[in-house]
Amino acid sequence: MDLHVNLRSRRDLAGQIYRELRAAILDGRLRRGERVPPTRELALRLEVSRNTVSAAYEWLTAEGLLAGRSRAGSFVQGEGPTGAGRSGGRGTVRLRARSIWNTLPTPRAPEPALAxxxxxxIPDAGMFPFETWRRLMARQLRAANMPATYAEAAGHPGLREAVARHLGVARGVRATAEDVLVTNGAQQALDLIGRVLIEPGACVAVEEPGYPPPRLLFQSLGARVVSVPVDAEGLDVSALPDDARLVYVTPSHQFPLGMPMSPARRTALLDWAKRRDAVVIEDDYDSEFRFGGRPLETLHGLDRSGRVIYVGSFSKVMLPSLRLGFLVAPPSLQRELRLARYVSDLHSQWPAQGALARFIDDGLLARHxxxxxxxxxxxxxxxxxxxxxxxxxxxxxxxxxxxxxxxxxxxxxxxxxxxxxxxxxxxxxxxxxxxxxxxxxxxxxxxxxxxxxxxxxxxxxxxxxxxxxxxxxxxxxxxx
CATH class of the missing domain: 3.90.1150.10 (Aspartate Aminotransferase, domain 1)
Structure with a gap:
């Protein structure tokens, strides 16, 4: 391994090397069984004599922290207590984050599955076609399918085309590949929308009860988040604040209660957004699994003024760990949303995007x-x-x-x-x-x-x- 040893002066070189290695072993950076560089190699890298490095190794061996093996080299023998010294030497000044982060709850660690x-x-991972997915990923990992440079911020062209076709067939969403932006799950889609649209102090309306992560995200971006009650017909449009700039809804399957937004409420929400010059985020998070009744048209499909941004992901229909989602944006926001993606993390994992495009195009997603x-x-x-x-x-x-x-x-x-x-x-x-x-x-x-x-x-x-x-x-x- 490349081992960093910091020599602060040309005095007591063997002692400095000894102390650096000893600290790395005791604080866990070098773990038991790991091989340290040969004395000749480390001496060349540090521009010191081999005898200097050998002396440091001998001191560590005498303390039981290193052990030599014939024709194999020197290996870490001792170790420090678990977690010891992990933050040592990093200073004691307390840096202060923006005050908003003190008001948000710490994320819960994933709980282990119960019987x-x-x-x-959580979807059923046991029914996911892993073998098929493995073959598709292997095909994408070939050199011919791997770009040598950073890829397009909007996402894999084939996946954007596949998503547009899939949404048109399955959900009646009118979109082209140009309208689709691939994201790391639905939460990143919301983050990009917030970056583009939310001014500090702007009012954002969310459902009550509702999905917590979007609320926390909008708060972190400096929005004033207002809860709007839902009833048997979905979001109560009459309770929307007049100054709301953005409205986040789950109209197909209200989260967590489960009722769909009625046609009358959908029309009322779109009319309200037009009057107030507001934007509606439609999160269609699990609408693929509909068991009865006539499918309701999406807000995006009803929208005629370009005020709805449609958000979805493949976390529920496939696996959350894939971290692949998308948004369908009106032309008026496409440049800004792509720019927001560019400055955040540029693009999602390219092989997975290519594999998902093939998964959709071959009819495997619809079958699944x-x-x-x-x-x-x-x-x-x-x-x-x-x-x-x-x-x-x-x-x-x-x-x-x-x-x-x-x-x-x-x-x-x-x-x-x-x-x-x-x-x-x-x-x-x-x-x-x-x-x-x-x-x-x-x-x-x-x-x-x-x-x-x-x-x-x-x-x-x-x-x-x-x-x-x-x-x-x-x-x-x-x-x-």
Missing amino acids: HDFRVG IRKMRREYESRHERILERLTRDFGDWLQPVPSTAGLHLSATFRHGSRRLEQDVVARAKAAGVGLVALSRYYASPSVKPGLVLGYGAVATARIDEGLRRLRACVTAAAGTKRG
């Missing part, structure tokens, strides 16, 4: 979606049936015919009951999410959100049996 995993937003739609519909129906039959005294399911999760509100009970049920469920090996997590205001409607992407069909009944026992115990405790 009965009803967590939200059809297979997963059947599977998720079966799980959705099973959970809804059990909730209606076994939880009717406590929970009221929210009507939903799409997506990877469904919600249920408590008929009677408080947030304390909700939190108690979630804690008991976790202890019983059942993973799920409290509905209150998705509210920004103190006024919440307690309930549970159950995902069915990560839970195997065979585990649903047992998981819900355990959950029922937890609800029964928690409700009895609260009455007592």
Whole structure:
């Protein structure tokens, strides 16, 4: 390995080398079993005599930190305590970030999967065609398919064309490749939109309850974020603040409650945006999985004035770890959004973009979606049936015919009951999410959100049996 040794003067050279290597071993930069450079090589690099380096190695060997192996070299023998000295020598001055970062919550670490995993937003990785994806990626990693320079900020041309065709067929979105910008997931798409449109102090409206990451993102960009309530028809347009510059909505499958925005509300929202000179972000995060009823036209499809930016990703239909998403922008913002992408991280991983383009063009994405739609519909129906039959005294399911999760509100009970049920469920090996997590205001409607992407069909009944026992115990405790 290339080992950095800093010689601050030409005095006591062997001592300086010894102390640098000793510190690297004790603070964990050099780990047990790693080979240090040969004395001749390190001496040439540092422009010192080989005897000087040999003396430093001998001192370290005497302390038990290095060990020589015949014809193999010298290897690290000792090690420091875990995490020791990781930040040593970096100064004690406390640098201050912008004050907004002190108001945002620290992200939760991903929780390990439980035996009965009803967590939200996780697709079934076990049904993903990994072997097919591996072959497509291998093809893209050939020299002929790998650009020797940085690539286009808007994304792989083939993927942009494939996404435009896919959206036109599957969602009725009128778009060309020029309208599509490839991103690292939907969250980066929102970040680019915010960079382009949000002035410090500008008002941004989001749904309540709603998906937390966009709210936090807009706040971090200096926006004044206002929560707008949703009801059985979706976002309450009449409650939008007059000065909102941007409105973020999930009209196809409101997150987390699950109802679609009614046609009347869609029309009202577009009319409002036109009157107020506002922009609407339509997050169509899992609309591919629709199980019943006529598909509603997207806001983008209804928009005639170019005020809707359509955002989506492949995290739910494929895998979140691929980090591939997109936005469909009106011509008036395309230059600025591409520039924002250029100055942020330039472009997404090129081989994965090329592989996804082929995955779509060969009909493999449509086939995978059809297979997963059947599977998720079966799980959705099973959970809804059990909730209606076994939880009717406590929970009221929210009507939903799409997506990877469904919600249920408590008929009677408080947030304390909700939190108690979630804690008991976790202890019983059942993973799920409290509905209150998705509210920004103190006024919440307690309930549970159950995902069915990560839970195997065979585990649903047992998981819900355990959950029922937890609800029964928690409700009895609260009455007592």
